[in-house]
Amino acid sequence: MSKPTIYSIARRCGVSAATVSRVFNRPELVSPAVRDQVTAVARELGYLPNPAARGLVTGRAETIGLIVSDITNPFFPLLVRSIQRTAERMSSSVMLVDAEESAAAEVRHVARLRGRVDGVIVASPRSSSAALREAAKGLPCVLLNRPLRDLSSVICDNTSALFDAGEHLHKHGHRRFALLAGPSASWAAARRSHAIRRWARGRGVELIELGPFRATFKGGRQAGAALLETDATAAFAFDDLTACGVLAELAGRGVPVPGERSVVGCDDVLLARTVTPSLTTVTAPMDGLGATAVQVLTRRIEAPGGAPEHHRLPGVFVARDSTGPWPAS
Amino acid sequence: MSKPTIYSIARRCGVSAATVSRVFNRPELVSPAVRDQVTAVARELGYLPNPAARGLVTGRAETIGLIVSDITNPFFPLLVRSIQRTAERMSSSVMLVDAEESAAAEVRHVARLRGRVDGVIVASPRSSSAALREAAKGLPCVLLNRPLRDLSSVICDNTSALFDAGEHLHKHGHRRFALLAGPSASWAAARRSHAIRRWARGRGVELIELGPFRATFKGGRQAGAALLETDATAAFAFDDLTACGVLAELAGRGVPVPGERSVVGCDDVLLARTVTPSLTTVTAPMDGLGATAVQVLTRRIEAPGGAPEHHRLPGVFVARDSTGPWPAS
DNA sequence: CGAAACGATGAAAGCGATTGCATGGATTCT
DNA sequence: AGAATCCATGCAATCGCTTTCATCGTTTCG
Structure with missing residues (x-):
């Protein structure tokens, strides 16, 4: 039968x-x-x-591709989850591909996906803009955390939340700050650094720039070590993972946080709530990012001719236990 | 055109x-x-x-489904990566689905996948054996970390590595141990507990059983708190995430590790190397697990009639900094 | 030299669904 | 009542590819 x-x-x-x-x-x-x-x-x-038979006549695979730059980065799991949920609501499946931090793999994978999916979302791409543009030619595509004029994009903008973070620290008495810059190839890193610089200049406070550091726990430890060689009392880490590294380094050297130094992270990954002390950070609207990306992609799939859309979702500052008054009360 | x-x-x-x-x-x-x-x-x-056209006549989707119980669990990213690599080598794609810890979602998703994929891998399933059996009926399927007679399975067996861990601690002078049990629904948790009990009995040492605790960081903190109410000098945590929670709790209360207590984890996730102190743990052979699972699945796809295969890959004990001599030297 | 074997190619039949067009019976209008 | 509509359904083409079988020109062998 x-x-x-x-x-x-x-x-x-x-x-x-x-x-x-x-x-x-x-x-x-x-x-x-x-x-x-x-x-x-x-x-x-x-x-x-039979999806193949249906797909053959409709020309739709009811599937979207999702390429993440590094699946081991704790930033992604929640994003993946949100994208998957939204896709499921539109009754599409998701093909997840991990580019393992390689720009080459990224474009190779969008090529491979072509034909098997109706469109792709590329999250935090490492590839050059030109390569992305070329790879996405003729394939509905949405970039996450990387703006590019001729492709649709959804980005998380932490500028104002980082201002809030600065104000929060300033109110606590901090006057000397360290900027622990993220990887130079990362668009997000550049944007965050820029925001912090702008805030510091506007506030007229001292900003010591360190880095760039890799966006890993280890990179964070190095950043922590570098931080201790300055007399900054508060530091902006590139992201939560880095911030955790900083915390670990400081803890290892017996430097109390937030007693002697305050640290703020970025993204609010799961880890942020669970480390000790819990991280003051900037919450990225994961659900919104994922949902928006899928919706935009869906629109581009249905109307491939349309103009690219660009969405900007703000992060929100959240104070926890890794920041405190200076001098410590 | x-x-x-x-x-x-x-x-x-x-x-x-x-x-x-x-x-x-x-x-x-x-x-x-x-x-x-x-x-x-x-x-x-x-x-x-056109994959749809080809699939229509060959009856193959050149795609395998991968269902993970909880994509936010740090155990999975490396597994996903390994599965993806192996699948790619066999020129299939992977459809990843996150069950968000829900047993119901698990079986719902294998139903949804049916027809879009040639077979599925279910990693660390939460569903009952009966439900799994039913869901997998007529669909090539491999279970990861859950043995089941009539379905193929690939499991990671930490029994002997946990013996090694025990011996390691015993050699360091520990005589009173705590077992911080994992979730009661987890097959892995049961197996690990059983191994540790067996070792302790054989060794004739005292074993204090605590838990079960959830397999989360928070669960780990609770476990840490519980641990401190006993006079055990060394503890077996269910996994690395839990172990990190324990570490955090002890650190928070000013209890030095490994000075006053030793802690061993399990799985050797990325986190294990990066926390302070780095975790003594049991390394799971991720690459092997993923590769084996894909290979077994491939075999079942090509010969759907064959007998189910069962593979057991041993974990290996690795000593790091969260364990030390007792009394501290 | 004729028969057998072979190698390269084409014709055509599906695979399982969707969908535009035709059909025919029932309903409605004048 | 006859014409015009309308609704439910069927017919048949089509999507792009794989694969069996037939064909036909060459080579090889006895």
Whole structure:
């Protein structure tokens, strides 16, 4: 007994295959009686439409591709989850691909995905803009955390939240700050550094720039060590992972946080709430980012001609325990 | 100018579509001259075979499904990466689905995947054995970290590594141990607890059983608190995440590790090397687990009738800085 | 030299669905 | 009542590819 098809159902119901197809796609075109019978038989036989066959005629795979630069980065899991949820609501599946931090792999993978998916989301791409543009040619594509004029993009803007972070520290009495810069190839790193510089200049406080450091725990430890060679009392880490490294380094050297130094992270990954002390950071609107990306992509899939959309979602500052008054009360 | 198909290529080359198809699938059947010409024209036109059309006739999607119980658990990223690599080598893609810790979602997702994939890997399933069996009926399936007679499985066995861990601690002078049990629904947790109990009994040392605790950082902090109410000098945490929680709790209360207490984790996730002190733990052979799972699945896809395979890969004990002599020297 | 074997190619039949068009019976309008 | 609509359904083409079988020109062998 091979897999049930619309034909086996049609035969059993004494109708044509077209009618069976309609029952699933345009039920309003079928009389209630037939509709019910077909539905019943389909269930009984355990019928499942063949996606390949459907895809062949509709030209849709009902699947989107998601390329992440590094799946081991704690930033991504929540993003993936949010994207998956949204996609599922639009009844598409997600093909996840990990580029393992390689720009080359990134474009290779969008090439591979082409044809198997209706469009792709590239999260925090490492590739050059030119490479991305080329790779996405003729394929609906949304960039996450990387603006690019001719492609759609959804970015998280932490500028104002970082201002808030600065103000928070300033109010606590801090006057000498350290900027622990992230990887120079990262658009987000550049943007964050820029925001912090701007704030410091506007506030007229001292800003010591260190780095760039890699966006890893280890990079954070190095940043922590570098921090201790300055007399900055508060530091902006590139992201939470780095901030955790800083925390670990300071803890290892017996430097109390926030007693002697305050540290702020960025992104608010799971880790941020769980380290000790819990991280003061900037919450990225993960759900919003993922949902928006999927929606924009869906729009581009349905109207491939349309103009690229650009969305900017703000992060929000959240104070926890890694920042405190200076001098310590 | 619509997408190139084997027909457009065939026309341009003055051959039949069948020949073009053969060039890609059974090149040895085509004369070198024709083969080269077709290849050249295909490249020139940017031809890509349509997976839906191919899938329709071959019945293969060249895709495998991967269901993880919780993508935010640091155990998974490396596993995903390894599975993806292996799948890619067999030129299949991976559809990743996060079950968000829900048993119901797990089986729902394997149902959804059915038809879109050639088979599925379910990693650390939460569902009941009966539910899994039912869900996998007629679909090639491999379970990761959950043995089940009638389905194939690949499991990581830490029994002997945990013995090593015990011996390591015993040699360091520890005589009173705590077992911080993991979630009762987890097969891995049960197995680990069992191994530790067996070792302790064999060694004739005292074992204080605490828990079960959730397999989260927070669960770990609770476990840490519970640990401090006993006079055990060394503790076996369920996994690294939990162990990190324990470490954080002890650090928060000013209890030096490994000075006053030793802690061992399990899995050796990225986190384990990066926390302070770095975790003594049991390294899971991630690459092996992922690769084996994909290979077994491939075999089941190609020979759906075959008997289920069961693979057991041992973890290996690795001593780092969270364990030390007792009493401290 | 004729028969057998072979190698390269083409014609055509699906794979399982969607969908535009035709059909025919029932309903509604004048 | 006859014409005009409308609704439910069927027919058949189509999506792009794979694959079996037939064909036909060459080579090889006895």
